[in-house]
Amino acid sequence: MSSPARKVFLSYARADRGPAQKLAERLREAGLEVWDPEQELLPGADFALTLKKALDTVETVVVLVSPDAMESRSVSHEIEYALGAKHLRGRLIPVVVRPTKQVPWILNTLQMLRYEAPGKTSRDIVELLTHPHDAPQTKRRHAN
Helix, strand or coil: CCCCCEEEEEEEEEHHHHHHHHHHHHHHHHCCCEECCCHHCCCCCHHHHHHHHHHHHHHEEEEEEEEHHHHHHHHHHHHHHHHCCCCCCCEEEEEEECCCCCCCHHHCCEEEEEEECCHHHHHHHHHHHHHHCCCCCCCCCCCC
């Protein structure tokens, strides 16, 4: 059994702050280091540089999916970065907080989790990080 990724970037819209903070707390309790832009970005900081440095050092990006998140430029940029960064290949975990039809097609190719409760969702995330081969990122299509 491999150990889970230790540094997680949490990407979400401001409207999803409540579930995001509860999830971050549970992930920390599970032993993960969570980088939360809402808590880490300080007034006057160079947002773009700070975000890039954070994304360069994390091992996983967890994106909370909701109608607000799918309209957020920040969330969109963070998803694009995670999809393009070699060190994050297979390490983007979408979590549906509130269903939306605006999900980019590429996220639909990944294994999505449903936010049910912070404890259960954090256990599901840790399980994906602990057993990446048992829970592949991309959905497999079976030939008929």
